[in-house]
Amino acid sequence: MTEAILLVGGQGTRLRPLTISTPKPMLPVAGLPVTVHQILRARDAGVSRVVLGTSYRAEVFADRLGDGRALGVEIAYAVEDEPLGTGGAIRHAAEKLTCGADDPVMVLNGDVLTGVDYRSLVGGHVESGAALTLHLTRVADPTAYGLVPTGGDGRVLAFREKPQTPEEIVTDQINAGCYVFTRSVIDEIPTGRPVSVERETFPDLLERGLLVRGVVDDAYWLDLGTPWDFVRGSADLVRGIAPWDGHEAADALVLEGAQVSDRAVVGEGTTVGPGVQVRGDALVEGSVLLEGCVIEAGARVVDSVIGQRARIGAGATVVGSVVGDDAVIGAGNELRHGARVWPGVELPATAVRFSSDA
Ligand code: GDD
Numbered sequence: 203m204t205e206a207i208l209l210v211g212g213q214g215t216r217l218r219p220l221t222i223s224t225p226k227p228m229l230p231v232a233g234l235p236v237t238v239h240q241i242l243r244a245r246d247a248g249v250s251r252v253v254l255g256t257s258y259r260a261e262v263f264a265d266r267l268g269d270g271r272a273l274g275v276e277i278a279y280a281v282e283d284e285p286l287g288t289g290g291a292i293r294h295a296a297e298k299l300t301c302g303a304d305d306p307v308m309v310l311n312g313d314v315l316t317g318v319d320y321r322s323l324v325g326g327h328v329e330s331g332a333a334l335t336l337h338l339t340r341v342a343d344p345t346a347y348g349l350v351p352t353g354g355d356g357r358v359l360a361f362r363e364k365p366q367t368p369e370e371i372v373t374d375q376i377n378a379g380c381y382v383f384t385r386s387v388i389d390e391i392p393t394g395r396p397v398s399v400e401r402e403t404f405p406d407l408l409e410r411g412l413l414v415r416g417v418v419d420d421a422y423w424l425d426l427g428t429p430w431d432f433v434r435g436s437a438d439l440v441r442g443i444a445p446w447d448g449h450e451a452a453d454a455l456v457l458e459g460a461q462v463s464d465r466a467v468v469g470e471g472t473t474v475g476p477g478v479q480v481r482g483d484a485l486v487e488g489s490v491l492l493e494g495c496v497i498e499a500g501a502r503v504v505d506s507v508i509g510q511r512a513r514i515g516a517g518a519t520v521v522g523s524v525v526g527d528d529a530v531i532g533a534g535n536e537l538r539h540g541a542r543v544w545p546g547v548e549l550p551a552t553a554v555r556f557s558s559d560a
Pocket residue numbers: 209210211212213227255256257282285286287288291310311312313314346347348349363376377378379400425427
């Protein structure tokens with residue numbers, strides 16, 4: 203049996219306003235919270251017990267996931283009164299682990315979709331006797347991540363979180379946010395104060411000369427931390443590009459109670475949430491339509507997230523934008539790349555519509 207810790211306590215600032223009411227890991231991608239996708243993949247790789255390290259909006263997790271039985275795992279909760287940072291959260295959550303000092307513990311950032319083979323990551327870790335194994339992936343622009351150069355033997359040479367200068371960009375290998383710790387290494391993290399695993403714990407292990415391994419692979423990988431990556435991750439799941447066991451690749455995912463007009467075009471991996479209405483000849487591509495929102499006839503919604511019960515007026519255009527819960531975008535209005543509309547805000551209509559069929 204392997205135990206896992208999921209880090210789900212961040213504020214999800216870059217995904218505001220979606221994360222005002224819902225913590226990032228509980229936002230649905232392809233209809234299921236990111237956390238649920240992660241737990242299911244971990245379970246299939248032999249993880250039977252998961253400790254959720256929560257802080258921001260902790261109650262949302264327990265309300266939705268309970269004791270984990272419905273997902274086929276046992277879930278325990280470690281709630282931080284004040285956010286303890288990634289390292290502090292791991293140490294705090296470890297108090298709820300049941301395994302021994304020499305056992306491997308999987309730790310996952312709560313906002314990552316990946317096809318990495320967890321089982322072989324854990325197996326390789328145990329075989330090597332390492333203190334820590336890091337899953338690494340390659341990205342075109344590594345600056346927003348933790349840089350991890352390795353030697354020919356896979357030994358990690360350095361760990362540089364979010365490099366600030368061009369000289370620091372020594373590799374395109376980044377920390378993919380999935381670790382296997384030997385339990386005793388977690389127990390050495392200081393308690394009672396915030397600790398960053400990336401800025402403090404990892405550099406410290408390297409300094410002490412402990413064996414830290416990096417495993418690079420080409421499996422699907424995406425951090426869902428920004429709105430653009432969030433919609434892309436959801437669409438990749440729907441289209442079968444991101445791993446999702448038992449899911450049949452499709453152009454769109456229409457969830458229960460949703461109504462999509464015959465004349466509407468809905469595709470490019472769009473998820474139409476429960477109770478959503480897509481009316482008339484609306485066009486929706488590569489987007490996430492959250493529960494109960496309404497897209498009126500003639501509207502065009504592309505690469506965007508539309509909040510719960512929000513309304514996109516007739517003929518409105520929403521591209522690469524985030525519309526908060528209960529917001530209203532008036533008929534004919536246009537939102538372009540990067541726009542964010544706060545919950546409940548009403549933007550006026552800006553154009554006369556000639557066809558008004560619903
Ligand atoms: N419990 C708890 N407490 N969880 C936290 C805290 C905290 O104080 N702070 C952050 N987290 C959780 C977040 O919810 C998220 O799931 C995870 O830790 C990582 O935080 P992010 O805010 O998403 O970090 P990032 O994306 O900027 O960078 C991290 O992930 C990259 C890969 O996606 C780092 O680990 C980078 O090194 C890495 O490359």
